[in-house]
Amino acid sequence: MILSSSEIACRRENGDLVIEPYHDASQQPASYDLRAAEETVLPRGACTLVPSIEWVELPHDVAATLRCRSSLARRGVLLGGGFVDPGFRGQLTLCLTNSGAEEIRLLEGDRIVQMILQEVLNGDRLYQGRYQDSVGAVRTR
Numbered sequence: 001m002i003l004s005s006s007e008i009a010c011r012r013e014n015g016d017l018v019i020e021p022y023h024d025a026s027q028q029p030a031s032y033d034l035r036a037a038e039e040t041v042l043p044r045g046a047c048t049l050v051p052s053i054e055w056v057e058l059p060h061d062v063a064a065t066l067r068c069r070s071s072l073a074r075r076g077v078l079l080g081g082g083f084v085d086p087g088f089r090g091q092l093t094l095c096l097t098n099s100g101a102e103e104i105r106l107l108e109g110d111r112i113v114q115m116i117l118q119e120v121l122n123g124d125r126l127y128q129g130r131y132q133d134s135v136g137a138v139r140t141r
Contacts, residue, residue, distance in 0.1 A: 002030050003062070003117040011059070017117075018057035018089070026111055033069065033111035034092060037136070040106045042077065042098040049137035050094045050106065052113070057089040060123055065116045066094070072112060076100020079113060087126025090134035 003011070005027050011017035019032060026033040034052040042048050058064060066082035080095040094113050098104055106112060131138055 001119045003119065005029050008032060008117060011062075016059045017062060018055065020055050021053065028114065031067075031114040031116045034066075034094065034113045034115050036094075036106045036108055036110045036112050037091065039108050042096055042104040042106065044098050044100065044103055047080065047095055047097045049139065050096055050112065051135075051137040052092040052094060053109065055089070055091055056084070056115070058084060058086050058117075058127075060086050060126055061120050062086055062117050063120050064088075065118065066092070067114045067116065068096070069112060069114055072096075072104070075104055077104065084115075085127035085129075086120050086123050087128070088132065090132060091136060093131070093134060093136075093138045 012019060023035065026035065034054055037051040037053045040048060040050050063086050064084035066079060068077055068079035076099045078097045078099055080097065
């Protein structure tokens with residue numbers, strides 16, 4: 001089940017789900033738009049790591065799928081690495097590849113990736129990987 005905006009709001013209010021700083025304009029009916037933490041240029045033909053502004057903490061029963069926003073996809077941007085396990089906490093490193101015809105400038109605060117939150121049934125494990133508590137764009141470890 002995908003979480004609706006009202007369910008996301010309820011979980012944030014009770015402290016079960018953390019998205020900080022939260023931005024009202026990023027809340028969509030069934031997703032939340034993650035924003036670029038810094039100004040970045042996406043050169044043609046290259047993968048660029050872009051950190052999200054948001055610090056995210058997922059509870060034991062929520063996972064996230066990341067999708068490139070359609071406005072960027074229409075310009076040729078592809079997103080790699082699009083899943084976040086329950087229990088993850090940190091800033092998200094967004095792997096954006098520009099396959100379009102020209103470089104693309106992202107400004108700090110631009111909405112770039114949709115985070116779709118979904119319920120995990122009977123989950124008994126939490127993320128404890130090497131990207132836990134990530135800050136900024138984190139290269140492979």
